[in-house]
Amino acid sequence: MGSSAMVGMVLFPWMGFLINGLGYWFFQSSSHQKKWSSAVAGSIGTLCMLFSCALAWNFFFQFLGLPAEARVLEYAGFSWISLGKLQVDLGLRLDSLSSLFVCVITLVGSLIHLYSIGYMKEDPTPGKFFAYLNLFCFFMLILVLGDSFPVVFLGWEGVGLCSYLLIGYWYQDQAKAQAGKKAFLVNRIGDFGFLLGVFLVFTTFGTLAFEPLKHAVLNAVGVERSIQWICGLLFVGCMGKSAQIPLYIWLPDAMAGPTPVSALIHAATMVTSGIYLVTRLNFLFTLAPWVLHTMAWVGAFTAFFAASIALCQRDIKKVLAYSTVSQLGYMFLGCGVGAFGAGVFHVITHAFFKALLFLGAGSVIHGMHEEQDLFKMGGLRKEMPHTFLMVALGWLAICGIPPFSGFFSKDEILGHAFHGSWGLWVLGVITAAMTAFYMTRFFYLAFLGRSRHASVHVHESGWNMLMPLQVLGFFSVFAGFLGIPHASWLEHWLEPILGLSIHEPNGMEWPLMFISVLAAVLGMIWSFSKYRRFDPCEAQAFPRLAHFLEHQGYVNEGLHTLFVVALQRVSFFAWSVLDIKWIDGFVLGVSSLATQLGGLFRLLQTGVVQHYLLMVLMGLLMSTGYWMYVQG
Amino acid sequence: MPTLFFYAFAVLALISSILVIVKKDPVASALSLILVFFAFAGIYALLEAHLVAALQILVYAGAVMVLFVFVIMLLHDPRKLSEKNATGAWVAVPVVLLFFTQLVMVFRDSPVSSFEGGFSPEQIEVWGGNTEVIAETMFSKYLFPFELISVLLLAAMVGAIALSKRHSQRSWNS
Amino acid sequence: MIVESWILLSFCALIFCVGLLGVLLRRNLLVILMSIELMLNAINLTFVSFSYQLQDIHGQVCVFFVIALAASESAVGLALVIAWFRTMKTTDTYAMQYLRESP
Numbered sequence: 008m009g010s011s012a013m014v015g016m017v018l019f020p021w022m023g024f025l026i027n028g029l030g031y032w033f034f035q036s037s038s039h040q041k042k043w044s045s046a047v048a049g050s051i052g053t054l055c056m057l058f059s060c061a062l063a064w065n066f067f068f069q070f071l072g073l074p075a076e077a078r079v080l081e082y083a084g085f086s087w088i089s090l091g092k093l094q095v096d097l098g099l100r101l102d103s104l105s106s107l108f109v110c111v112i113t114l115v116g117s118l119i120h121l122y123s124i125g126y127m128k129e130d131p132t133p134g135k136f137f138a139y140l141n142l143f144c145f146f147m148l149i150l151v152l153g154d155s156f157p158v159v160f161l162g163w164e165g166v167g168l169c170s171y172l173l174i175g176y177w178y179q180d181q182a183k184a185q186a187g188k189k190a191f192l193v194n195r196i197g198d199f200g201f202l203l204g205v206f207l208v209f210t211t212f213g214t215l216a217f218e219p220l221k222h223a224v225l226n227a228v229g230v231e232r233s234i235q236w237i238c239g240l241l242f243v244g245c246m247g248k249s250a251q252i253p254l255y256i257w258l259p260d261a262m263a264g265p266t267p268v269s270a271l272i273h274a275a276t277m278v279t280s281g282i283y284l285v286t287r288l289n290f291l292f293t294l295a296p297w298v299l300h301t302m303a304w305v306g307a308f309t310a311f312f313a314a315s316i317a318l319c320q321r322d323i324k325k326v327l328a329y330s331t332v333s334q335l336g337y338m339f340l341g342c343g344v345g346a347f348g349a350g351v352f353h354v355i356t357h358a359f360f361k362a363l364l365f366l367g368a369g370s371v372i373h374g375m376h377e378e379q380d381l382f383k384m385g386g387l388r389k390e391m392p393h394t395f396l397m398v399a400l401g402w403l404a405i406c407g408i409p410p411f412s413g414f415f416s417k418d419e420i421l422g423h424a425f426h427g428s429w430g431l432w433v434l435g436v437i438t439a440a441m442t443a444f445y446m447t448r449f450f451y452l453a454f455l456g457r458s459r460h461a462s463v464h465v466h467e468s469g470w471n472m473l474m475p476l477q478v479l480g481f482f483s484v485f486a487g488f489l490g491i492p493h494a495s496w497l498e499h500w501l502e503p504i505l506g507l508s509i510h511e512p513n514g515m516e517w518p519l520m521f522i523s524v525l526a527a528v529l530g531m532i533w534s535f536s537k538y539r540r541f542d543p544c545e546a547q548a549f550p551r552l553a554h555f556l557e558h559q560g561y562v563n564e565g566l567h568t569l570f571v572v573a574l575q576r577v578s579f580f581a582w583s584v585l586d587i588k589w590i591d592g593f594v595l596g597v598s599s600l601a602t603q604l605g606g607l608f609r610l611l612q613t614g615v616v617q618h619y620l621l622m623v624l625m626g627l628l629m630s631t632g633y634w635m636y637v638q639g
Numbered sequence: 640m641p642t643l644f645f646y647a648f649a650v651l652a653l654i655s656s657i658l659v660i661v662k663k664d665p666v667a668s669a670l671s672l673i674l675v676f677f678a679f680a681g682i683y684a685l686l687e688a689h690l691v692a693a694l695q696i697l698v699y700a701g702a703v704m705v706l707f708v709f710v711i712m713l714l715h716d717p718r719k720l721s722e723k724n725a726t727g728a729w730v731a732v733p734v735v736l737l738f739f740t741q742l743v744m745v746f747r748d749s750p751v752s753s754f755e756g757g758f759s760p761e762q763i764e765v766w767g768g769n770t771e772v773i774a775e776t777m778f779s780k781y782l783f784p785f786e787l788i789s790v791l792l793l794a795a796m797v798g799a800i801a802l803s804k805r806h807s808q809r810s811w812n813s
Numbered sequence: 814m815i816v817e818s819w820i821l822l823s824f825c826a827l828i829f830c831v832g833l834l835g836v837l838l839r840r841n842l843l844v845i846l847m848s849i850e851l852m853l854n855a856i857n858l859t860f861v862s863f864s865y866q867l868q869d870i871h872g873q874v875c876v877f878f879v880i881a882l883a884a885s886e887s888a889v890g891l892a893l894v895i896a897w898f899r900t901m902k903t904t905d906t907y908a909m910q911y912l913r914e915s916p
Binding site: 646653690695702736759792 | 835840861867
Binding site: 609610612613614615616617620621624 | 833836837838845906907909910911912913914
């Protein structure tokens with residue numbers, strides 16, 4: 008298979024989008040009013056994704072058999088932009104890094120498509136849903152396969168668009184539509200930084216494709232300043248897409264979308280684009296130490312802050328949303344201390360267990376007939392045993408308990424963080440403890456203990472919703488073995504991208520590992536003991552702090568006052584004073600000036616012929632006078 | 640000697656012309672104008688333009704002014720003699736003075752032409768006098784304008800009669 | 814030359830300007846027409862003085878035509894004045910402000 012198969016892999020979801028989209032449009036929305044049912048649309052969507060997945064894993068296994076330098080498949084596309092110095096081809100490149108991402112995206116994507124068939128069964132417009140999901144996967148594949156900034160940006164924007172469409176899928180509810188709008192706008196702020204970074208890349212190095220850029224950077228002199236700026240601006244873009252402080256505010260609100268959307272976009276794929284970009288451009292970022300430093304601390308603080316908010320959330324999906332923000336912080340922490348491989352490792356493991364947790368939460372919500380408040384759940388272990396088992400695997404993975412996958416990747420990051428700065432490590436460990444605490448709280452309140460939903464009849468989900476959970480559960484358990492310390496297959500695999508990995512032998516590894524596991528276990532134990540005798544009406548331990556955290560730190564309110572209200576005041580001033588008073592006044596003043604001048608000149612028309620003759624004479628006088636003056 | 644006569648006629652013409660425009664009574668203005676024409680005739684004679692001098696008196700003072708006086712008498716109403724002043728005097732007088740100054744500057748500073756037209760007084764004497772020379776030129780070189788002038792006079796006559804005709808109440812077909 | 818040419822021409826200009834003032838300042842139609850005659854006469858004198866200065870007869874021939882024209886023009890003009898007077902009963906030019914721009 009060659010580059011055409013790669014293009015086919017990208018185009019399968021596009022075909023699914025077209026078929027589902029046209030089918031929905033033709034059958035349901037315009038003339039026939041017959042429902043383009045979930046089974047049909049979902050099957051088409053899932054099938055397309057499965058084809059892509061098959062191709063992706065086929066490529067991966069092919070690469071396994073090749074030597075490291077040969078694991079590249081390029082598709083030189085058509086010339087997209089051709090303007091003098093700016094030459095951009097729409098090209099795709101499958102190499103070690105992008106093949107990993109492609110495998111994860113297509114696998115998780117297929118599973119979520121399958122899951123959605125059951126989840127969206129009662130939805131009135133599933134054709135639209137699956138069309139959007141396929142479109143999203145198409146753009147995501149373009150993002151990770153692009154070989155130059157414009158192609159990546161095409162995917163970047165496309166996933167942002169699909170995120171908006173899918174978050175606001177139930178747009179009849181005003182709040183949900185607002186959530187979609189918020190996601191898009193906050194993303195846009197990040198995109199602005201991204202674009203500025205791209206422009207700066209072009210003006211500094213003259214090329215926008217990644218491979219030529221790599222050569223140009225290695226051979227360039229005197230561009231340290233520009234590289235700092237470039238990396239800083241690109242990081243702003245990553246902050247927007249991957250929900251770091253301060254651009255994370257859209258992700259909790261994005262839970263307004265259907266749960267499969269949250270699982271796919273906001274756990275496994277779109278939010279990892281930032282880390283993908285940073286890793287792809289590691290040759291640039293390693294030349295900008297200030298930016299990396301900032302990245303690490305921003306990641307650490309984001310992880311800590313998000314985890315603290317997650318401690319007090321009642322909505323099952325909000326807990327997971329803040330958990331995602333927190334884990335993304337971990338990934339940036341890893342990249343920031345130079346351990347890009349560790350970041351990618353955590354991306355992969357997180358994709359599996361977070362998608363698992365979200366789908367499990369979706370199963371719970373579906374079973375509880377759209378109830379999302381944790382305080383109204385409990386004891387679901389008996390009513391939904393299969394879901395309970397799978398979610399338990401995901402819970403253990405995210406808490407970082409060995410030998411589950413989360414332990415390996417998180418520990419890798421914490422180990423590198425310790426070498427970066429012990430402050431980062433301390434934050435990371437505390438956050439790990441908090442993660443364990445709130446995830447155990449989540450697990451306990453939902454599944455264990457006494458049931459608080461006596462009136463609701465809960466049913467277990469069907470096979471098409473449970474099977475993806477099982478597959479994801481499998482990977483959550485075993486994916487960690489990709490990156491065992493000192494025998495990390497992943498580090499070796501990523502060498503063409505990241506350079507040779509250096510392992511400094513030091514004696515700190517085992518103690519660090521032990522401390523992080525201990526922190527997680529302590530968090531779990533404390534959470535168990537606290538919530539064993541849980542009574543929702545009981546007062547909290549630190550009521551004011553809990554209240555503050557439950558309202559998400561009042562960040563949204565603060566930003567609203569700071570930016571939205573200020574902007575409204577400025578635009579009101581601009582409208583009433585600048586536009587109406589000054590500009591309109593000026594323009595109308597000009598016209599009234601013309602009218603008044605005309606009135607003045609009208610006084611000359613007296614109707615008396617002698618006056619006119621006098622004016623003729625004056626004109627004659629002036630012209631002859633000038634002529635005489637010229638003549639000397 | 641001729642210089643003296645010239646200045647005398649010139650002063651007379653000047654004073655009379657000022658009287659033309661100053662006098663309230665149109666009849667007085669007409670009479671002053673006749674005096675102006677006579678003075679001009681004298682100046683023409685001094686400048687060796689004998690035919691013009693004669694024509695001036697015959698046509699202008701004799702025919703045109705008679706017509707003017709007729710019309711003044713026709714339209715004159717002694718009760719409405721007082722005429723309000725013109726409103727633009729403050730602007731008109733300086734403008735006209737400026738105009739006059741310009742003209743004088745032009746006349747003073749332009750060089751005297753040395754063109755000799757070949758019609759010196761001696762040569763005119765040889766050819767038979769002023770009238771003969773003019774007639775000769777008129778009926779040879781200026782014949783076409785001469786004929787046109789006669790048509791023009793005809794047109795003017797017809798026009799004047801048509802304009803001043805009193806339109807009667809009688810209908811066309813009776 | 815009985816008198817310098819520029820003096821002669823300036824005298825013509827002077828009479829012309831007097832006539833011009835009459836046209837601009839008087840409100841009686843007939844006086845205006847007489848002032849126009851004055852201006853025409855000044856032009857005649859200019860022609861004759863050039864003929865005298867340049868010793869050319871053509872100036873006087875032009876005077877001939879000017880006199881004829883002036884006569885016919887004053888005839889028509891006076892006919893117009895009569896026609897006007899029949900309707901308006903006045904010869905005041907300030908009564909004819911029909912083309913005035915009304916504010």
